[in-house]
Amino acid sequence: MLIALLITVSWLGLHQMASINSDLKEIVDKRWAKVQLAREALYYSNLNNRITMEIFLLKDKADIDPLLVHRAENTEKISSLVKKIEEHLEPGKEKELLDGVRANRTPYIDSYLHGIDLLVNQKRYDEAQRNMVQETLPRLFAYHNAWNDFVSFQGGQMEEAAHRQMAEEALRDAETHYRLLVEQLPAVPYVAEPGAEGEWLYVSPRIESMLGFSPAEWIADRHFWFQQVHPEDRESVLAEEKASEARGEAFHCEYRMFARDGSVVWIHDAATFVPDTPGGRPVQHGVLFDISERKRVEQELADKAEELARSNAELELFAYVASHDLQEPLRMVASYTQLLARRYKGKLGDEADEFIGFAVDGATRMQQLIQDLLAYSRLTTKGKALHLTQADIACKAALENLHETIKESKAEVSIGPLPVVIGDATQLTQLFQNLIGNGIKYRNERKPEIHVTAKANGDKWTFSVQDNGIGIEPQYSERIFQMFQRLHTRKEYSGTGIGLAVCRKIVERHGGKIWVESQPGQGSTFLFTIPRAERTEK
């Protein structure tokens, strides 16, 4: 009977314990899985120590991952948690229980059952029964409950805390992020009511470096902003504000503001109108940019453009003066000295003839210089708009103009295939005419041979006009392009020295460069570039 009872009790105990154990294991596993998730989430989101530590503690108790325990800095918290577990356990048994838990939780129970078996076999039934019913089972239940509650409590709380913490952290992170963004922008974001007396709800601390005022003093006075706006700009700012509000568009306005030190700062104010805010009042979300530097550059450019326009106008006036007023008296000198020569040659003596000769020559040359200067200045003032131009037509026109010279000098001029460029046909003709004309003019005893070619070179065409003439010393290769610079006396080669200066100006106007490659006695090759025309096939 006793045995039967014992067996029954044992079986009951065994059965119950097995069931408790399996329940316990399942619950713990479930909780642990949750904790594990929370731990990972927390670990990766790098949340604060409190939570992390609780996890570490649990891990320590369960002997799972002690690696991170060193991070548990809050020892007080650890001891209180240890207490929490221990108050559910009987004195002296904590270590045992925890050891059992450590041994994957089941061996502890197994060893207990083994003890019971021993007792039964040694026929210490009473003791075994008492031990079983009065001590082991309640203790196991207590442990079970404690562990269960603890894990449940901790897991739930941790999960909740983890979520709350994560949300808070994320919010804090986002807040920090946006605050840094707003405050470190090289501009001044603000929130303000529209209008001259609109209240400013927020202004970035950057206002201090921009205008020298603190955000506090800026916000304190609802007239502050408008008072700092330059009086000449106030009306237009308000008008623009109203207009953009009415149009329902973003507000963009450039105006001047006074900084604390009285200096003027150019502001670009860009804002969107928010008609219905949580506060219930319409506001503007805007940004103030300091555009003083841009304004300064703009002003500089405008000044330069104006200066350029003025100097162009002066040049044109000069051109007109040169073409008319200056030539008038000159023509008188030239005409009457010539008339003098015609009527009185041989009648006033040799000296008089010579003097008259010099006077006529001087007047004629001066006339030529003035005309060349005028032609040069007109290259820009009277240049036509650039458009698609066939270079070979321009070149052939130049040959037409040089017809007499070519015939006279028996020069041989060959023209290779020439492209279509964006240019001024008249000026290109003049360019070819000057270069080919030079090739013929600066010839030696050989029959002049001139080759005009062009080849594509990246985004530009390189034209070359090659002659077999006298050539140029390399040290003069720059000087020859300057106005009125000549390498020869007028006796050797006539001319005022404007031809190549005109060439350079034409090429530069077409966006290219001109240079010469030459050796004395070896002929010269004048090269110039012109940007390639976009191939637009129509």
Added chain:
Amino acid sequence: MNSRTIEILLVEDNPGDARLTLEAFKDGRVLNNLTVMKDGVEALAYLRRQGPYANAKQPDLILLDLNLPRKDGREVLSEIKADEHLMKIPVIVLTTSAAEEDIARAYSRHANCYITKPVDLDQFLRVAQSIETFWLSLVKLPTN
């Protein structure tokens, strides 16, 4: 060949130029009478036979400088070409200006031709000769 004396009105403020033109036409084969007016106001008074010019002959040809005192050549040209009694008289703009805008404006004001005075005397004489050959011999001018 026209045997009557051709009347030429030269509107020119520079006496040196006037004299030169006079010299150039003096040697011409065509019998001509060159009258010089020194400014635009005077020239128009002459053409309209006003004041002291009540008995002036209407010229067959006008040589007109552009830059003149008081009323300048451009205005004179416009007034001549707007005046139905004068518009048929050929006007040769004879000026130092080679400015494109002057040339364009002269023709839009119905100048009959535009000649830039050459600086060289020989060339100038040739110009005078050409005017004579073309305008005074070759061309049929309207009779008054």
